[in-house]
Amino acid sequence: NRLLLVPTAGYGENAYYDRMSKSLQFYWFVADAGRVNTCESSDIVNHEFGHAVLDGLRPYYFESILNETGAFHEFMGDLTALLMAFRNN
Numbered sequence: 383n384r385l386l387l388v389p390t391a392g393y394g395e396n397a398y399y400d401r402m403s404k405s406l407q408f409y410w411f412v413a414d415a416g417r418v419n420t421c422e423s424s425d426i427v428n429h430e431f432g433h434a435v436l437d438g439l440r441p442y443y444f445e446s447i448l449n450e451t452g453a454f455h456e457f458m459g460d461l462t463a464l465l466m467a468f469r470n471n
């Protein structure tokens with residue numbers, strides 16, 4: 383299994399893990415300082431990667447209709463980004 387990375391999936395202030403295509407989709411937008419590519423943010427990349435890892439470990443969590451399960455998914459994304467930030471010198 384491979385995880386595909388799509389660095390410029392489209393325009394918008396968003397990025398997400400797409401289970402169907404097994405990919406991380408990153409969007410871009412224009413801010414006051416110019417073009418912002420969400421794929422250039424390690425926090426965003428690692429957050430989305432956390433969703434992919436959790437989906438690989440616990441696939442039914444992705445299908446749950448409970449808000450708490452969705453919140454747990456977001457927690458794992460944020461925790462992954464946080465741990466990777468600590469690792470980055």
Ligand SMILES: [Zn+2]
Binds near residue numbers: 429430433455
């Ligand atoms: Zn998320």
